[in-house]
Amino acid sequence: MATEETLVLIKPDGVRRGLTGQILARIEAKGYELVDLKKFTPARGLLAEHYAEHEGKPFYEPLVEFMMSGDVVAARVAGHRVIEGFRSLAGSTEPTTAAPGTIRGDLGRDWGLKVQQNLVHGSDSPESAARELGLWFG
Numbered sequence: 238m239a240t241e242e243t244l245v246l247i248k249p250d251g252v253r254r255g256l257t258g259q260i261l262a263r264i265e266a267k268g269y270e271l272v273d274l275k276k277f278t279p280a281r282g283l284l285a286e287h288y289a290e291h292e293g294k295p296f297y298e299p300l301v302e303f304m305m306s307g308d309v310v311a312a313r314v315a316g317h318r319v320i321e322g323f324r325s326l327a328g329s330t331e332p333t334t335a336a337p338g339t340i341r342g343d344l345g346r347d348w349g350l351k352v353q354q355n356l357v358h359g360s361d362s363p364e365s366a367a368r369e370l371g372l373w374f375g
């Protein structure tokens with residue numbers, strides 16, 4: 238069986254705050270493999286496809302604007318059960334209540350904005366991972 242892969246994004250807040258290395262180090266320290274990495278400012282079209290499931294929600298436009306506001310680091314990450322494992326490392330969506338010990342719980346906070354700036358994205362299922370890796374890594 239091929240090793241499972243997931244898409245991790247370090248969002249613009251993580252890159253701007255200089256947390257890229259710390260976040261990637263947590264992934265490596267957990268034992269997952271960084272297969273490929275790229276850094277660029279994503280275009281609206283890519284983000285619209287990536288976040289299609291959220292279209293129409295109140296935070297959708299702020300989310301897209303936020304994600305276009307600077308460079309993102311995209312990582313192809315591999316390992317047995319990495320999809321579930323990275324979601325566990327990341328912590329829950331809302332950084333105020335994300336568990337301490339997680340990326341969002343240790344390094345994130347609520348800034349009182351229309352969208353939660355919560356440092357990272359991780360694919361949430363094998364179907365999402367395949368779709369998102371195709372979008373970001375082609």
Ligand code: IDP
Pocket residue numbers: 291296300329330351352353354355357358359361
């Ligand atoms: P996830 O990143 O934990 O999987 P999703 O529900 O997929 O969370 O939402 C995508 C992103 O949209 C979140 O990471 C966060 O940045 C933002 N977001 C989600 N729900 C809300 C909300 O209720 N208010 C503000 N921002 C939100």
Ligand code: MG
Pocket residue numbers: 359361
């Ligand atoms: Mg999600």
